[in-house]
Structures are given as C-alpha cells and as structure tokens.
Amino acid sequence: MADQDKARGKDAEADHRSDGSSLEGLPDTELVTRAQRGDTQAFDVLAERYADKVHRLTYRVLRNEEDAEDALQEAFLSAYRNLPRFEGKSTFSTWLYRVAMNAALMRRRKRREGMVSLEEPRDREESQVTLQLADWGRGPIEETLNDELRDALSAAVESLPEDLAQVFLLREVEGMSNARAAEILELSVPAVKSRLHRARVALRDYLNRFFSDRAARERTGAEGAARPRTGSGPGA
Numbered sequence: 623m624a625d626q627d628k629a630r631g632k633d634a635e636a637d638h639r640s641d642g643s644s645l646e647g648l649p650d651t652e653l654v655t656r657a658q659r660g661d662t663q664a665f666d667v668l669a670e671r672y673a674d675k676v677h678r679l680t681y682r683v684l685r686n687e688e689d690a691e692d693a694l695q696e697a698f699l700s701a702y703r704n705l706p707r708f709e710g711k712s713t714f715s716t717w718l719y720r721v722a723m724n725a726a727l728m729r730r731r732k733r734r735e736g737m738v739s740l741e742e743p744r745d746r747e748e749s750q751v752t753l754q755l756a757d758w759g760r761g762p763i764e765e766t767l768n769d770e771l772r773d774a775l776s777a778a779v780e781s782l783p784e785d786l787a788q789v790f791l792l793r794e795v796e797g798m799s800n801a802r803a804a805e806i807l808e809l810s811v812p813a814v815k816s817r818l819h820r821a822r823v824a825l826r827d828y829l830n831r832f833f834s835d836r837a838a839r840e841r842t843g844a845e846g847a848a849r850p851r852t853g854s855g856p857g858a
Contacts, residue, residue, distance in 0.1 A: 650714040658705055665705065669698050672715060676722045682795050683726035683787070684733075685776050693729050697722035712805060719806045727784055770836070771829075778828040782821055789814055790821040 645653060645667045656664035676697055681690035701721050708717055779787060792803040793814070804814045 651710070654705070654708065654710070654714050657702075658708070665702055668714065668718075672718055673698075675715075676718065679719060679722050679791070679796065680726040682791050683723070683730055685780065689729050689733070690726070693722070693726040696728075697725040700725060716802075716805050720808070723788060723806065727788070730780075730787075731784070774829055774832045775825070778825045778832075781828070782824060786817050786821040786824065789817040790825070793818050 645656070645664055648656075648664075648667070650668065650671075653664045653668050657668065673694070677690060677694050680693040680697065681687065684690050684693060697718070701718055704721070708714070779790060782790065788807055789803060792798045792806060793800065798806075800811045800814045800818075803809075804811045807814070809817075
C-alpha cells in the first residue's frame with residue numbers, strides 16, 4: 623500500500639513537470655526548489671512571472687529597447703546557470719533583480735566608456751538639498767518642455783556613476799523602499815540614503831544648468847529677432 627502511494631506521488635509530480643500550467647500557482651520557493659532539481663519548466667514559470675518587471679528594470683538602466691532585451695536574456699541565462707548557488711538568503715525576486723541589474727550595468731558600462739562622470743565633489747547637508755529646478759520661465763509648448771525634460775533627465779542619469787545610478791533607478795524610478803533597494807544592492811539603508819542624496823544633488827545641478835542654458839539661448843534668439851535690420855527697406 624505504501625509503495626502504491628509513493629508511486630502515485632511520483633506520478634503526480636511527473637504530471638506537474640509535464641504540464642507547465644499546473645506550476646503557475648506555486649510560490650517562488652517551491653518553483654526554485656524544483657528548478658534546482660532540474661525541472662526546466664519550473665524555471666520557465668519563474669522567468670515568465672518576472673519577465674516584465676526585469677525588462678522594465680533593464681530598460682530603465684539602458685534606455686534602449688534592443689540593449690534592454692539583450693540584458694534581459696543575459697540576466698535569465700545567468701540566473702539559470704547560477705540557480706544551484708542560490709541559497710535562499712534573500713527572496714528569489716531580490717536575487718533576480720540583482721542579477722538583472724548587473725547584466726544591465728555591464729552593457730551600460732561598455733556603452734559609456736569615455737564619458738565624463740556627472741557627479742562633482744560636494745559638501746552639503748542632505749537636509750538642505752532637494753531635487754528642484756530653478757524657475758527658468760515657461761516654454762512655448764508644455765509638451766515640448768516635457769520631452770526636453772525627459773531627454774535631459776535621461777542624459778543626466780546616463781552620466782551618473784554606477785553606484786548612484788543604481789540607487790536612483792531603484793528608489794525614484796522603480797519606487798522601491800530604501801530597505802528593498804538596500805537588499806537588492808547588498809548595502810545598508812544609510813548607504814542607500816547617502817547615495818540617493820548624492821544622485822539627487824548631481825541631477826538637480828545638471829537640470830538647472832540645462833534649463834539655464836536653454837533660457838539663455840531663447841533670450842539670445844529673441845534679442846536677435848527684435849534687433850532692427852540695416853541696409854534694407856525703402857530709402858536704404
């Protein structure tokens with residue numbers, strides 16, 4: 623009788639392995655355990671479960687669809703290869719985000735070789751610094767201003783050092799808590815707060831300069847258009 627029950631249990635497990643849909647309701651921990659035992663369908667369920675979130679993260683880092691897709695594939699391939707080493711000290715999603723962040727940053731690192739870092743040495747109290755733009759006046763078209771701001775912010779984040787970019791993307795773009803970001807990046811919460819502060823300072827200064835230059839260009843253009851032309855008109 624015991625042998626029959628054992629056989630039925632094996633048959634049930636085989637059914638789980640042959641039918642991916644039967645795995646979808648299982649928690650991450652069970653899927654990880656099955657995948658570590660060689661159940662590729664269990665890993666497929668995990669990959670499908672987190673594909674959108676991981677892709678969003680890689681795209682936020684790289685701002686390029688092709689690069690983001692490549693980083694996504696590299697992240698899941700690396701996760702699959704290293705899954706036997708996953709010990710469950712953190713959640714699977716935390717571990718996977720860490721793998722994906724590393725894959726995206728590796729591509730980002732190659733792309734930004736030769737670029738100058740945005741951050742400059744500063745000595746300011748965190749309580750005195752906020753990410754606020756100076757009032758450079760209204761643009762002619764709000765939509766154009768928004769597009770310019772998005773492009774400027776993307777360029778600014780692209781120029782941040784990696785340690786600051788990671789924290790900024792997880793906290794301000796993905797909306798994660800300090801504790802969650804610290805867990806993914808294997809940092810202390812105070813370290814996350816410090817890096818976030820430095821990222822905000824660098825981005826604020828970059829954007830202030832951007833809109834200051836923009837306003838100066840507009841003033842120059844307006845003055846040039848208003849200046850009376852010489853050598854033309856009746857009697858010239």
